[in-house]
Amino acid sequence: MTLLVMLLGLLTGAALQALLPAWPWLGGAQxxxxxxxxxxxxxAHNRGWMLLxxxxxxxxxDALGQVPLGFSCFCFGLAGFxxxxxxxxxxxxxxxAQMVFGGLAAAAVNLLLYILLHHxxxxxxxxxxxxxKTIGAALLGAVLTPLTFRVVISLERQLGERPATHKEAGx
Amino acid sequence: xxxRTLFVLILAGVILLxxxxxxxxxxGRLKGFVRDAVAPLQELVVAISRQGQETIKLAxxxxxxxxxxxxQAGEIARLRLRLxxxxxxxxxTLKLRHLLEFHNRVPRQLIAGTVLGRDASGxxxxxxxxxxxxxxxxxxxAVTTPEGLIGRVISATARTCDVLLISDPxxxxxxxxxxxxxxxxxxxNGVTAQGQPxxxxxxxxxxxxxxxxxxxxxxxxxxxxxxPKDLQVGRLENVKVNDxxxxxxxxxxxxxxxxxxxxxFVVVGLSLGAPPAASPAAEAGTP
Numbered sequence: 001m002t003l004l005v006m007l008l009g010l011l012t013g014a015a016l017q018a019l020l021p022a023w024p025w026l027g028g029a030q031x032x033x034x035x036x037x038x039x040x041x042x043x044a045h046n047r048g049w050m051l052l053x054x055x056x057x058x059x060x061x062d063a064l065g066q067v068p069l070g071f072s073c074f075c076f077g078l079a080g081f082x083x084x085x086x087x088x089x090x091x092x093x094x095x096x097a098q099m100v101f102g103g104l105a106a107a108a109v110n111l112l113l114y115i116l117l118h119h120x121x122x123x124x125x126x127x128x129x130x131x132x133k134t135i136g137a138a139l140l141g142a143v144l145t146p147l148t149f150r151v152v153i154s155l156e157r158q159l160g161e162r163p164a165t166h167k168e169a170g171x
Numbered sequence: 172x173x174x175r176t177l178f179v180l181i182l183a184g185v186i187l188l189x190x191x192x193x194x195x196x197x198x199g200r201l202k203g204f205v206r207d208a209v210a211p212l213q214e215l216v217v218a219i220s221r222q223g224q225e226t227i228k229l230a231x232x233x234x235x236x237x238x239x240x241x242x243q244a245g246e247i248a249r250l251r252l253r254l255x256x257x258x259x260x261x262x263x264t265l266k267l268r269h270l271l272e273f274h275n276r277v278p279r280q281l282i283a284g285t286v287l288g289r290d291a292s293g294x295x296x297x298x299x300x301x302x303x304x305x306x307x308x309x310x311x312x313a314v315t316t317p318e319g320l321i322g323r324v325i326s327a328t329a330r331t332c333d334v335l336l337i338s339d340p341x342x343x344x345x346x347x348x349x350x351x352x353x354x355x356x357x358x359x360n361g362v363t364a365q366g367q368p369x370x371x372x373x374x375x376x377x378x379x380x381x382x383x384x385x386x387x388x389x390x391x392x393x394x395x396x397x398x399p400k401d402l403q404v405g406r407l408e409n410v411k412v413n414d415x416x417x418x419x420x421x422x423x424x425x426x427x428x429x430x431x432x433x434x435x436f437v438v439v440g441l442s443l444g445a446p447p448a449a450s451p452a453a454e455a456g457t458p
Binding site for chain 1: 176179183186187190191193198201202205206209212213215216217220287288289290291292293294295297299325333339340341361362363365366367
């Protein structure tokens with residue numbers, strides 16, 4: 001059932017990420033829904049689920065854009081491991097901690113992706129725009145991460161994956 | 172437990188290395204497979220989104236009518252609701268008629284496509300359309316709207332294709348100024364903080380008898396084999412000529428609204444990568 005919820009979340013998240021508008025004042029950063037899902041599986045499940053989610057989310061993001069296959073998997077994997085490292089801290093003061101971690105992770109992934117793409121010479125973007133995009137990604141990550149957590153938690157609860165008494169990540 | 176963790180980490184590392192080092196054709200096929208698998212869901216999400224927008228429009232109309240009802244009789248309210256619906260229909264009809272007129276007016280074969288989304292990573296200025304190789308769409312075909320050129324197809328799977336917008340720095344167009352026939356290269360220059368997509372045009376060996384001016388229309392030259400001749404690109408602004416008068420550059424205000432694209436047209440048959448004849452699925456245009 002966890003796999004089903006994950007696949008549903010990833011497919012819907014990928015479609016939304018490609019459809020939602022990218023605001024120019026945020027540097028054209030796309031809403032990091034797939035990254036938020038990876039963070040969720042790092043916080044609320046074990047390492048195996050996080051790695052699977054990072055792999056699938058990365059493949060989806062790269063396939064739905066022009067990014068060479070595997071770049072996003074690598075970035076999402078690193079963000080997932082960082083989330084695993086700090087998962088105990090994030091369970092406290094949930095909303096705020098999730099917002100802060102979501103923002104930081106989105107900024108870090110965005111910057112790392114820029115460095116990889118720039119190094120591979122596949123994207124022509126100035127550093128200023130990359131920086132603006134990173135700040136935009138941080139803001140979007142801070143807003144979307146707690147929301148994504150709530151949506152997936154309620155989906156898992158609806159499907160019986162998560163009992164009501166279970167201590168939820170971020171609740 | 173420690174061994175298991177190590178095994179999982181090594182396995183994840185190996186998978187990542189394999190993915191990163193896949194040969195280009197295999198990587199392309201894998202990407203195409205994922206894209207085509209997600210395409211129906213994207214179409215569904217786009218349809219739901221458009222339906223939602225229509226519902227919001229209608230709800231706004233109904234909300235306005237409720238306040239009107241306090242002052243007016245029920246019959247007037249009913250008529251206004253009907254009028255609201257008709258206005259929505261009229262807007263849609265006018266839009267479609269505009270597209271159809273363009274389709275019939277342009278002496279090229281066109282394939283109409285719906286925009287499914289933009290680059291999911293946000294690093295490129297690209298669009299994804301719901302038309303692919305099955306519909307006769309191939310790489311290096313021009314993509315346009317009634318207002319003007321918007322880009323070219325950079326890759327196509329069976330069911331979808333990706334369009335590189337003319338505002339992307341990797342997009343270069345051979346173009347001429349309609350009035351003076353001055354030849355130049357238009358290059359994408361990204362999007363400003365205000366959301367305005369911009370291009371730059373560079374002229375070499377400008378003819379001094381026919382200088383380029385602000386407001387001049389820019390159209391495709393037809394050279395290069397990708398973009399057909401005489402497609403509207405935009406108009407010149409901030410023209411700067413160097414001291415020798417031989418070199419000039421200018422901003423190009425793009426004619427099409429790249430930020431609000433729902434339906435676009437792929438131009439068939441004039442690109443190097445296109446087959447000599449359009450597929451049966453391609454919509455027929457005026458020859």
